[in-house]
Amino acid sequence: MKALAITVALLMSGSALAQTAAPAADHYIHAGKLIDRPGQAPRGASTIAIRGGRIVGVYDGHVTPLGEAPVIDLRNRTVLPGLIDAHVHLSSDRAGQEGLLASVTDSAQLGAYETLWNARKTLLAGFTTVRNLGDDGATLALRDAIARGWADGPRIIDAGRSISTTSGHMDARLGIDDHLHSTIGTENLCDGPEACRRAVRRQIGRGVDVIKIATTGGVNSRIGAGLGKQMFDDEAKAIVETAHLYGKKVAVHAHGADGITLALRAGADSIEHGTLMDADSIALFKKTGAYYVPTLSTVNGYLERIAKDPNAYPPEVRAKIDWRISITGKALEKAVPAGVKVAFGTDAGVSKHGRNADEFELLVKHGMTPMQAIEAATTNAADLLGLAKEVGSIEPGKSADIIAVSGDPLADVKVLKSVGFVMRAGVVHKD
Secondary structure, X not given: OHHHHHHHHHHHHHHHHHHHHOOOOOEEEEEEEEOOOEOXXXXXXXXXXXXXXXXXXXXXXXXXXXXXXXXXXXXXXXXXXXXXXXXXXXXXXXXXXXXXXXXXXXXXXXXXXXXXHHHHHHHHOOEEEEEEOOOOOHHHHHHHHHHXXXXXXXXXXXXXXXXXXXXXXXXXXXXXXXXXXXXXXXXXXXXXXXXXXXXXXXXXXXXXXXXXXXXXXXXXXXXXXXXXXXXXXXXXXXXXXXXXXXXXXXXXXEOOHHHHHHHHHHOOOEEEEOOOOOHHHHHHHHHHOOEEEOOOOHHHHHHHHHHXXXXXXXXXXXXXXXXXXXXXXXXXXXXXXXXXXXXXXXXXXXXXXXXXXXXXXXXXXXXOOHHHHHHHOOHHHHHHOOOOOXXXXXXXXXXXXXXXXXXXXXXXXXXXXXXXXXXXOOEEEEO
């Protein structure tokens, strides 16, 4: 009897300890399966305690909450960190000839509402953080509005206007008649090292978080100048050095291997698209630690628009699109086995906003495991964006950015296309 009494006392003591281990919280989440730190083994039934928009505890089992704090019941769901898309363009969901027409017929004010609309679609798809890599400034303003609580949307890391050389991929005058050129801003264009330093400083003066540049031509560039290098070494070096001087990372649009190599040698932090990556590029990725952002789902946007309208793109662009579709995923198939760091990015705006999770299926199709693809959209992307202490995993101290899906994304990554629960910074946006 004495032994039994001691056992009961110990069990009661253990129960009390378990109860008091859970801190006071605004609310709790009971998860069925928890992928709290992508790349590590998932947990079973778990409890997440949230206070003041932050995670204050993660516990095995479904802990009884302290006090009367509400419980969000996700016991039949898989719970993950909020997803991160490291390459979006929130200002438009239109492209080709339709997008060009909108750029000269829609007001800036209407464009701002479209940006908000796209941001909202992105958040409801489970992407609680994005890196916006270039537009006219609407997203820069939206970033601040969301941070102030004036609008709902994902956390935004913004690049302002993207930088390239004259007639490079970011020259907005391409395809526009000469008599309209004087109405189009060119402060994002630079030729020569000094001009390129000034272009970076202009964007920094606007309050951007990251610098975006193009070292090669682009698929959507309205000139038949190809996809090879369109920037000299000293220009790229001047841009990267100036950005780093101000503590800003540099994302580089690059398709051709020569432009990829140029950017990595200059110290780029990420390569976007990287379509013609070769052995030299891979060696430089490994040496520098730069991230590769594949943006494979651009092909979905191309295919949908062409199916709807075969003339959706001008001939010089359509030829490059057909090539891009044919080669999509080949670079990733080289990068993954070589150990190149990969961060998730879609180029949404070319693909469709709100359908960012389409990228997961393509990442797995071209060589990643489902867990690797989830890591790319959580811990890896958070590291690339400089937010590893804030987001990317479900751990005490981090922002309560949490999503849930029915099914197991480690068995079928496509379930991430149907996110049923979205919380950002402790606020539920979808349930």
